Amino acid sequence: MSYDFNTIEAKWQKYWAEKGTFRAENNSTKPKYYVLDMFPYPSGAGLHVGHPLGYIASDIYARYKRHKGFNVLHPQGYDSFGLPAEQYAIQTGQHPAITTKENIARYREQLDKIGFSFDWSREVKTSDPKFYKWTQWIFTQLFNSWYDNDANKARAISALEVVFSEEGNATVNAVCDEDVTEFTAEDWNSFSSKEKQEVLLKYRLTYLAETEVNWCPQLGTVLANDEIVNGVSERGGYPVVRKKMTQWSMRISAYAQRLLDGLDTIDWPQPLKDSQTNWIGRSEGASVTFNVKDHDAVIDVFTTRPDTIFGTSFMTLAPEHDLVQKLTTPGQKAEVDAYIEATAKRSERDRMADVKTISGVFTGAYAEHPFTKEPVPIWIGDYVLAGYGTGAVMSVPCGDQRDYDFAKHFGIDIPNIFEGVDISSEAFADKENTVIGNSDFLNGLNYKKATKRAIYELEKLGQGEGKINYRLRDAVFSRQRYWGEPFPVYYVDGMPQMIDLKHLPIQLPEVEKYLPTETGEPPLGRADVWAWDTEKNEVVSNDLINHTSVFPLELNTMPGWAGSSYYFNRYMDHDNQNEVFSQEAINYWKDVDLYIGGSEHATGHLLYARFWQKFLFDRAYVPVDEFAKKLINQGMILGTSAMVYRISETNKFVSKGLKDQYETDEIHADVSLINSSDELDVQGFKKWRPEFKDAEFILEDGKYVVGREVEKMSKSKYNVVNPDGICEQYGADSLRLYEMFLGPLEQAKPWNTAGITGVNSFLKKLWKLYHNGDEFGVTDAEPTKDNLKTLHKTIKKVEEDIENFSFNTSVSTFMIAVNELTTQKCNSKAILEPLAILISPYAPHIAEELWNKLGNSESIATAAFPVFDAKHLVESTKQYPISFNGKMRFTLELSLDLNKDEIEAAVMAHEKTQQQLDGRAPKKVIVVPGKIVNVVG
């Protein structure tokens, strides 16, 4: 009876599904443990071998925790709203829901073959109305909340209304829009309903604002900063331009400091924390207000160097700055307008590509230095970004290289305010060694003291204060898309109104086309049934909008990150129709104990999810304010592409070794056409694509050899390897073991199918260990000392490895164990039973089969993890080599029944040791069972 993995795997996968082996209960006497994967976007291409890497790791850990007696929650679902399904819909007219459903079915089929211990009964799909009902509800909660800086948390907007009606807004310390004006209680009470709504909107955690956004014309939508890479859209690589639109925004900036502080409390990878820290971009400094000469306007700037304020010789505004038009003198107007037009034309990408070119123009206006009252010329320049700080800077050329370059280029003064520093060729930006001079009351002070003093003096003048600035901007939350969550919002008199939970979800309407309307409205504008009737409390036809109780609905949809910002909590109580999750469920599961996923979500999903979690915490819906205690970023599995070399302008291909003799183009060949010695199947290649039908080949040694390149696994590079094929040929257990064996979990590593034979033959050997020829055969014989030693060595190593997420080395440990037990001819049940449990997290199918054959009627999944006993590793005597001075080596034989002190004494007393150590006795000897003696002279 040989190892027939196909039959075994199908059998146990069916068994697990039928018995509900991995179903988690929301209450248990066992301690809870929540293992989560980042749920996939179900793309049309299906899974390749890189996708399941993290799932296998989390599955090993989940299964291990079950063996260790935990009540484990290990769910899976789909992040099923998104652009590709919609793009496909635009091209084909196929409803995205249909495509999505098909893709999910395919994903599920592929995932099932790998034997994961997911609790599929808790599956969530972000595009499922039952799920997005709650996404919409959370949106309404954000709308009904404001951020109280004094309490340092979000509070109900109703509480704010009470304050307004009793005290006005003077005492309110909130995170709000900058254009909020002060009003009294009397003012508030005299406001019309609409005026009140307008004011409140400036305080809400999600608000409407006319904002400059990243508009992608090709995609027809707005993108968040993290959806733009190198100035083009992350998806599709299309250009992005700035555009002003009325959009929903999330006031994530209110949480900037807490998002930063929270990082100290969670066990996440340092690189990921660093990129969130950079993204939030906290910088300490001061805001300074400059009065403008001959104008009532003022210019606010943010600076990290208030100590250098006396070095200010000009100011620079971003070309988009609001004051530019107002300040520009008639004489400079033509030049300024031309400059603004020129910068607006340049795409974000161009602007980033050439940072070296210095450009700018003088406005003709002057500001007044707060201390010297000297005139300071006001320039505009595109090196100042509208989106950072206040979009204006006080330029101190002697202390900042960009200001220096700008000043040099335009012949502006470069006053030196540093003691003993030469600034004739470059600016001096070294804070640590700064001694201020030429600066009135700051003279002689260092950076720290001068900063403090400058802020103090500014505050005295009422022209500035210490300030902390964050790079993190509020997140735009509107997308001009079809395939996303509709907002639970309708408009009365232009003001947004939330739709009550009992009427949710607001479902996506049917539309004929998935493109924006001819009038430029989002695709939902095409729906003829898409308005809200406040009398009937339901979605009704557009035609009735003129009716007094029928109002237009919001036509935008939510961005991709909406659903993924709380899905981890919804798994806890996925089917609850009355609440997003019951307090009972959330208080039981609390948070994710282990979260595994890619590092590409560092500044997107993982930041937004932390933000929503903190918000839900503030409003007392969740008990903890960080959703994941530990996070691991699995590395990418890369593909090994095959390259063929076509001689330019011909259909002739030259083998790799000869390619340097010709001018060639590199072309990807499908990896399935290459054998293990890099030889191309020439006939197969001709048939592969029509344009190669008549291809000719220049061979070397009768073969066509391809070049190899390690790169991202992708359909377009023809280097994709599917897990299904691997499962069929080698089995899911081999796939699981091999993915772990490839290397450390966090590291990127290339896939090489050939290597899988190693783990495959290990499984065959394991099978043989339990079989006597064709018969299953284990005995009740007492295990030998060697048997026990092998077993306990393996228990110890595997347990340590799993706890440390070093899954790769345990696979080696298993191989060594099986080799040793084979040599020992061990078929003792007392050894083989615990061995099956050790292996089962990694190779669950074969383990379950062997476990079953060993006479166990229950699944191996809940069997207790074997207990390590150190005594089996201790031998009566062991020889230890001792090296000294590199050259001298001798062996010391010690009894390991001795305790540490006795061993130390024995070594000290050892005559030879004394000799070899040149008369000096060792000061310290360390003996660990199974380890080297450590002799310190």
Added chain:
RNA sequence: GCUGAAGUGGUGGAAUUGGUAGACACGUUGGACUUAAAAUCCAAUGGCCUGUAAGGCCGUGCGGGUUCAAGUCCCGCCUUCAGUACCA
């Protein structure tokens, strides 16, 4: 530029608080079995020296240092990868 991670055989990678570097696997070579191939099994496999053996020397990106002992610790470089970038 800044931030972070990492450099070990032909390849993927092991190596606990500093303690026999290269576990385990792939690949390669030789052998067994076979008409042959596949599969399986056995042996060898960092480099160099000595005819073999025994043994020796050199070896963890480079140059120094600490230590009886360094892949591991310290200082200074080089290279690669990832993230981020006119952030005031």
